[in-house]
Amino acid sequence: MILICKHCCQAKVNRPRGLCWSCYYTPGVKEMFPSTSKYARRGVGNFTGNAPTPPEPTTAPPGTPEKMAVLELRVNLKQALWHPLDAQYDGDPRPLAALLKQRSAMAS
Known part of the structure; x- marks a missing residue:
């Protein structure tokens, strides 16, 4: 054929x-x-280039439905999936401290 x-x-x-x-x-x-290749990039968020860091971290711990929703939102906005201050465990204080600092700087 x-x-x-x-x-x-x-x-x-x-x-x-x-x-x-x-x-x-x-x-x-x-x-x-x-592309017909099985190795081709497919799906939402597959683009080339550097993705900007999300504007603020999330307090949702890894593996939770809340974290998955945040990741989905970041993909749709063509942002990097991970913020350096994202929560790494349940109760991680780093993202909340960063959010409070960012909001107090905006209020000033």
């Missing part, structure tokens, strides 16, 4: 994404067809 290029529908497929050599290396064509 010979596969034909998804873009030009003429040449045989010999590049990823179901494209021929010419179409694959033509600017803009490759981006029109999603």
Whole structure:
């Protein structure tokens, strides 16, 4: 069975994404067809670049539904998943102290 290029529908497929050599290396064509690799990045939040640090830490301990909701929100906002002062255990005082310091600085 010979596969034909998804873009030009003429040449045989010999590049990823179901494209021929010419179409694959033509600017803009490759981006029109999603990757077919099982190793490709997929899903929400898969982007290239440096993500900004979230503006404030979370007091939710790791593994809790609250922490998962915070991580989901950060992904949707294209922020880094982890803040340096995120709670590392239940009752961790560091994130609360940072939040209080940040709020008192804003009030001044």
